[in-house]
Every structure is written in structure tokens, then in C-alpha cells.
Amino acid sequence: MGPKxxxxxxxxxxxxxxxxxxxxxxxxxxxxxYPVESWDESxxxxxxxxxxxxxxxxxxxxxxxxxxxxxxxxxxxxxxxAKPTISVTANIVDPVTKEEYTRDPRHVARxxxxxxxxxxxxxxxxxxxxxxxxxxxxxxxxxNQHRGYYQIDSNEGAWNTARFEEPNLGYKPSFKGGYFPxxxxxxxxxxxxxxxxxxxxxxxxxxxxxxxxxxxGQSEIDIKFEDMLxxxxxxxxxxxxxxxxxxxxxxxxxxxxxxVFEDNGSGMHTHISLWKDGKPLFADSGYAGMSDMGLWAAGxxxxxxxxxxxxxxxxxxxxxxxxxxxxxxxxxVMSARNRSAAVRIxxxxxxxxxxxxxxxxxxxxxxxxxxxxxxxxxxxxGIRNKxxxxxxxDRDIYEMTDLELAxxxxxxATLDEAVDALEQxxxxxxxxxxxxxxxxxxxxxxxxxxELNEMALRPHPHEFALYYDA
Numbered sequence: 001m002g003p004k005x006x007x008x009x010x011x012x013x014x015x016x017x018x019x020x021x022x023x024x025x026x027x028x029x030x031x032x033x034y035p036v037e038s039w040d041e042s043x044x045x046x047x048x049x050x051x052x053x054x055x056x057x058x059x060x061x062x063x064x065x066x067x068x069x070x071x072x073x074x075x076x077x078x079x080x081x082a083k084p085t086i087s088v089t090a091n092i093v094d095p096v097t098k099e100e101y102t103r104d105p106r107h108v109a110r111x112x113x114x115x116x117x118x119x120x121x122x123x124x125x126x127x128x129x130x131x132x133x134x135x136x137x138x139x140x141x142x143x144n145q146h147r148g149y150y151q152i153d154s155n156e157g158a159w160n161t162a163r164f165e166e167p168n169l170g171y172k173p174s175f176k177g178g179y180f181p182x183x184x185x186x187x188x189x190x191x192x193x194x195x196x197x198x199x200x201x202x203x204x205x206x207x208x209x210x211x212x213x214x215x216x217g218q219s220e221i222d223i224k225f226e227d228m229l230x231x232x233x234x235x236x237x238x239x240x241x242x243x244x245x246x247x248x249x250x251x252x253x254x255x256x257x258x259x260v261f262e263d264n265g266s267g268m269h270t271h272i273s274l275w276k277d278g279k280p281l282f283a284d285s286g287y288a289g290m291s292d293m294g295l296w297a298a299g300x301x302x303x304x305x306x307x308x309x310x311x312x313x314x315x316x317x318x319x320x321x322x323x324x325x326x327x328x329x330x331x332x333v334m335s336a337r338n339r340s341a342a343v344r345i346x347x348x349x350x351x352x353x354x355x356x357x358x359x360x361x362x363x364x365x366x367x368x369x370x371x372x373x374x375x376x377x378x379x380x381x382g383i384r385n386k387x388x389x390x391x392x393x394d395r396d397i398y399e400m401t402d403l404e405l406a407x408x409x410x411x412x413a414t415l416d417e418a419v420d421a422l423e424q425x426x427x428x429x430x431x432x433x434x435x436x437x438x439x440x441x442x443x444x445x446x447x448x449x450x451e452l453n454e455m456a457l458r459p460h461p462h463e464f465a466l467y468y469d470a
Contacts (some may be wrong), residue, residue: 003041006072006088010036013077015086020048021236022068022090023105025057025442026314027367029236032068033085044070047093057446058103066101067093074233076202080244089233102436105369109232112373115432121293121383122274122281125376128225128356131238131364132266133255135188135217135246148461152259154216156187172215175263176326179213186211192219195245199223202241204234213327214263217251225271228372235368255364257313258320265321265328268364270312271346272297272375273356283352287392288336288345290355298334298343298357299389300382301375304428305332305342305361306412306421308378310443312362312371316415316455321363329360332409333393340397342411343389361411370443373434381428419447 001009010018018039021031032050047067052059059066068090078087092104100107117123134154141150154160158174171184183189192209199206205224212218221242226234239255246253258265274281274297282294290298301308313322322328327339335341344358357379362371381387397405412418423444429435 001072001075003044003072006044006070006075006086007036007041009075009077010086013086014084015077016083017081017085019078019081019085019087020068020070020090021087022092023236023367023369024055025103025105025367025439025446027105027365027369028056029240030055036086044072047090049095052092052101057442058101065095067095069093076237079198079201079241080248089236103439103442105367106229106232108373108435108439109229109369111432111434112376113227113229115434116274116376116380118432119380121380122276124275125228125372126225126271126273126275126356127228127231127368127372128223128271129231129235129364129368130220130222130267130269130271131235131255132212132218132220132268133242133253133364134214134259134266135191135219136252136254136259137250139252139254143458148458152216156215156217158215173211175215176213178211178215178218180210188217188219191246191249191251192221194249195221195242198241198245199238202237204237212264212266214260214265216260216263218260218264218266225273228376232368232372239364257315257318257363257365259317264326266363267321267328267360268362268366269344269358269360270362270372270375271356271358272301272372272379274376274379280352280355282357283355288347289350290345292386293383294355294357295334295389296382296386297379298345298382299387300378300380300385300428301357301359302332302334302343302389302409303387304374304378304381304425305359306418307425307429308359308371308374309361309412310415310418310422310447311374312359312366313411313418314367314371314415314447315363315365316451318363318365319412319414319418322361322411322413330411331393331397331405332411333391334389335392335394338392338394338397341393370435374429377429377431377434380431415447416452419444419452 018034021029047069051064052066053064070088070090074089078085092101136152136154138153158172161172196206207222207224209221212220243253284291329342332342334343336345342361426440
């Protein structure tokens, strides 16, 4: 779709407004809205100006002017505005040099797709994420000098079996007991169905939706794999649609990995495969039906996993999920079917087209424009250097001793450790200029100053239980 087709689409749908969207460094959408008549085809070349100093992780105030150049290929009708509005995603450009801004996360994903072709190894990287999320009825939280707390509630919460509900009908999924129940225990079937309809309206292919393992409305909606850049764009729509459908139904959604204590957290298992000339490259007669290339790609992801997780599990809360005992993949090993392994080779189909790597450690707080290129770059590093993924772990880890498990490397225990790993292991990301030193340094600096240091300053509510009477 070009600019001409963009305006034709707007006219066919009676669009009165254009909503311009772009993503900040941490993965949040920003937007500004314009009357349709204020744009013409030249806008898709010249862009529109905005203040880059107000965007997290971007410019200082002394160099704040930036341009957002809309990409007409991303145009869809926004499903939530009262006035018919056509939405378009932008690439960010320096107004003086006219160069693309290297801290724009979409630039990283675009550069990654170009670099993949330049390597000659493959021409397409397919990404298939499985984002999980919680649907709550209420959330309250506060942090100040004299008070710090959070409180969540859900009609489905296992803690509400005795709540006075006039009447309380039961049917609350138990802790770790929420996987695949039918109604009336699964109360969110219709809401997820409404979410799926909106996802489909903007072009996404929905594969399935279901209740997840945890109590309190944990859900999953799976979408069909796409090439990496398209999936990055779709992932922004995915979170936007899920949250807004919940909101118009009086519910609230969080992609926070571990909002419920002592229950399973929300991850985003991510499937990745490389193709060339329309043919899959990961299928052959090796372990689990994999090719040498596929196994080396797995080796690269496992080797660089701690650094990848600085982007793929980018919050302090991510590491409340990545702990033993809650089906979280904390072992940096490969397996054909073992869901406690960080890298799994799904065995649902013998088709070469279905052969892929599933990296199970990321969660949906990730910025897809950064996390998925990081995964791809690790896979390419593994292929180039023929990195052995090691012996597969096909045993039930819950039957293994601590001494046996100690022989296997683990995911970082904290965001601190993941950020340190990125600082020490990032050269694989800068190949071909996909990630720049500046972006990586900015990411590390932001995480330490604005998240890690801020968390370290504050008393934790549980510390009062542990130490108040010390």
C-alpha cells in the first residue's frame, strides 16, 4: 500500500481522522491524531514533527525536534475511536540529517530483516509469540514516603470462594488449576472471543484462545506466525486491542509477568524459524527432526540467553516468574518436549514447515522490536559459529536432585543479572549495525537508573513482616 491507497482506504471507511503511532524505547505506543485533510501524499515523505525529548530513552531537550514518517503499509482502521479513524505506524527520522533514528525500536527490527538477507543464510525470520495476560476486576497500588502496597481482585480469584457475592456461586479456578476449564469456571470465554474478533479485523490470524493455568482470569490468545517486522507491528496492536476490549467491558488487563503470589506467571513463549526461498531451514533428520542449522541456532540462543533476556524479560517482575516450581523455564537447555527447558522443539507435527525453536523465557512486557531481533541475532551467531546446544534435557526435572540440576546453566535470577549479562555480551547484536552501541548503552543506563536503583531504594511490604520486630 502506498500513500494513494492509504487515502483511498481512509475514504472507503469514512475516516475523519488519522492516528499516527510509534513506539518508545521501552515498548509503549505513543500517538498523535490529525484531521485527514491536513495530510497529503507528501506527508509520507516529509513526515510530521514532534518533541523527541518527551519520549522515554530518546533525545535530550537541546536536540528535541524529530520527524515521524508514516509507513502506509501499516494502515488499518482503529477499532476504538468514536470518530472513524485510520491508524498508521511511523518510522522516526532526524530532521536535520534525514537519517533514521537508531533508538527507534522499529528501526532495529527493520534493520534486522535487511541484515538477515545480507547474510545469505536466510531471507525470512518467522516469529510466533504466545502472550499470556491476566484479566482483573480491579487493581489499586500506591508508593510514597509512608505507604506502599498493591491490591488486585478478580471475580475468578481463588481467594474469593468465601466472599459475599449475593450469591457466591463458586466456580473459582484454584491456584494452578485454571488450565482449559469450561464454563462456568472459565468466565472469560466470551470476552476473549470479542478480543479475537477485534484482532482479526486488523488482519491478525488468531489460532486459539483459552484460560491459562493460574487463577484470577489468566488467559492466552495465540496468533499465527508472521515475518518478524510484521509481527512486531502486530504485537503492538495485540496489547492495545486486548487492553481496550477489556476496558470497554469494565475489566483491566495486565501483561505483568507475576502479579499473583504463589501462582503461575504470564510468559510469552516465542517460536522462531528461518526460511530461504520459501523453504524452511530448521528441518532435517537430527535431534527432534532438526537440521544442523536449527540446532546451531538453538545453541546461539542458549549461549546468549542471559543477554537476550535483558530485552526479552525486561522488568524486575519478570524474575518473579522465572523461578522453579511454577512451570517457568529456568534451565538453559534444549529439549524436544520438556516444558521446563528454555528452548523446546515442538513435536506436534512432522511437517518440515512446522519445525521451529520455541524460546520459553520471554514475557509480554518485552518490546518485540528489540527482543525478537535479539533472538534472531543470537540464532545467526549460533549458525555462523556452529554453537553446540549441548545434550538435551528430556527428563522430568521434578524427579531430579538439586545436585543433578546444578550441572545445567540457569536463567538470570534478577534483572540486575540480565542487564550485567547484556553489558558483557552484546557484540552479536551489533553485527551489521542492527543494534548500535548507543542503543544498548541507553537501555542499560535506563534500566539501572530508572528501575533497578528505584526499586532498591524502597522498602518492600514483606520486609515489615520479616523485620519490624527485629
